[in-house]
Amino acid sequence: MPLDPTLFGEIDPPQRLLMGPGPVNAHPRVLRAMSADLLGQFDPEMTGYMNQVMALYRPIFGTANRWTMLIDGTARAAIEASLVSLVAPGDRVLVVNFGRFGLLLTEILSRIGAVIETVDAPWGETVPMEAIAAAIERTAPKLVACVHGDTSTTMAQPLDGLGDLCRAAGALSYVDATATIGGMEIAADRWGVDIVTGGLQKCLGGPSGSAPITISDAAAEHIFARRHTEAGIRMAGLEDGAGPRIGSNYFDLAMIMDYWSEKRLNHHTEATSMLYAARECARIVLGEGLDARYARHAAAGRAMTAGLRAMGLTVFGADATRMTNVTGVHIPHGVDGEAIRRMMREAFEIEIGTAFGPLAGQIWRIGAMGYNAMRHKVLLTLGALEACLLREGFALPPGKAVAAAMEAWG
Known part of the structure; x- marks a missing residue:
């Protein structure tokens, strides 16, 4: 029999003060922005808003990176997009691990088929830069991945100097700043790190569902080169399922970057209301200073x-x-x-x-x-x-x- 719609009333959640580790209450300006009319994804007004979002998030990430944009999905979507697009099966990755979300990086990397090394600290501490340097020298990774602020332990990993260590070893670097972006300084360029990702639902004061990301030129070059390599393998008919192919279409950063580029190559339908939210979050942050x-x-x-x-x-x-x-x-x-x-x-x-x-x-x-x-x-x-x-x-x-x-x- 058909479901009686009167069984469920209009959503009217309690006005709760969210003082946990996130999500937190969204700023009223962000909620108002989300109620604005939708636009087609290639409408000039819409692509103009996309360009504005890119410009707004560069100072928040502390970067001049051209590739600064949004991944549609929760903060974990940007984490997974970064790792899936940077790492091929068999690549050696060093994870700086001091809490639950360092363990999350290892779980995602294990699904990719990476060779995972870790440099660890007890919960409640962070990893000294000297220990990270020694681990890089010992393991010779292609990527070093870490969390900036791990809410499971409430600790923030110092990151000054990390990029220099990685570049000297010929490694790329990834930082998950979900819990700190908009509340603690994010200095992607000064840190010298290649990809940093975030989320709206914590210090940025928005709802979960959109994930800001910034990508260095070096990381972008690696991502695009990997796509060309995969295309060559497929054209030559050599693909056997064990090569470097990116295992996700939705999280393929090369395709998403094409979508956010001047080419506007169709990849997905942009989450318009979430883009409005992310844009207003950034306007509030920069307006405050x-x-x-x-x-x-x-x-x-x-x-x-x-x-x-x-x-x-x-x-x-x-x-x-x-x-x-x-x-x-x-x-x-x-x-x-x-x-x-x-x-x-x-x-x-x-x-x-x-x-x-x-x-x-x-x-x-x-x-x-x-x-x-x-x-x-x-x-x-x-x-x-x-x-x-x-x-x-x-x-x-x-x-x-x-x-x-x-x-x-x-």
């Missing part, structure tokens, strides 16, 4: 950390390399972490994050990024957490957290 935006995120992280410590809680990981926009905090002994998260959500409409891997059940992850990296939202979150902990019987000095956070914000 990069330095001011990074300072706001640093103030939010500093205030959150001060407030948590004033409650008598222990912040996770090293202060020197902590992300400014996500803070891990140990769940006190004897406290049911999930009961606190549920109370925060049900009583205060505030969401904070749990953890996974070796930190599952050990820490909460509390974010303050994008539209939510605001003083009053940090203070509301700390006040709610204090109230929930007190209700669960955890002894803490009432009122100290908010006061400490206000002082730390400056």
Whole structure:
């Protein structure tokens, strides 16, 4: 029998304050931009917006790269497009691994058929550049891949000098900046890295579903040369399934780059509303000013950390390399972490994050990024957490957290 449409009402989600590791609440200007009328993908107005997006994201990535654009899909779409397009089966890749999302890189690379090497740090630390240099010398990789800010551990990997190490070894480099773009400095050109990817749903203050990417000339040359090599193999009738062919059509960067080039070669139908969202995210970031935006995120992280410590809680990981926009905090002994998260959500409409891997059940992850990296939202979150902990019987000095956070914000 046909489904009665009245069984499901109009979508009306609760107005929840998302203070976890992402996604976060989208900026109202971004949501308004998404409601604009659709255009055909080759309409001159539409391709003009595409060109504007490319220009807007160059300063956000800290680059002059011509190939700065969007991948349609969540942040992971850009990660996979980068790795699938750079790496052929049998290529040796070094992964800088200090958390769950370094492990994600190895999982994607294993599906490609890469030979994977890792240089590791315990969760809560980052990998010293000297260790990365030694690993590059030891493994002679074709690609070095790493995460900038890993929300699973709340640590940010220092990247100055990485590009020099890679170029000296004849390797390309890839950086996943999903969790930091728009909130911490991204310096693709100064770092000297070849591909950096991001996502809208964290510090950029948009919805998940569009992934900014920037590609160096060296990486672009490699990607296009690989396509020509594959074409030659197919024309010669030599392909046996084990060659360097890119295993994805949708994530083939050479084809996507043609779509974003002056040639406008059809590849897919651009996600128009998501492009509007990405464009408005960038306009908001640049309108605020990069330095001011990074300072706001640093103030939010500093205030959150001060407030948590004033409650008598222990912040996770090293202060020197902590992300400014996500803070891990140990769940006190004897406290049911999930009961606190549920109370925060049900009583205060505030969401904070749990953890996974070796930190599952050990820490909460509390974010303050994008539209939510605001003083009053940090203070509301700390006040709610204090109230929930007190209700669960955890002894803490009432009122100290908010006061400490206000002082730390400056």
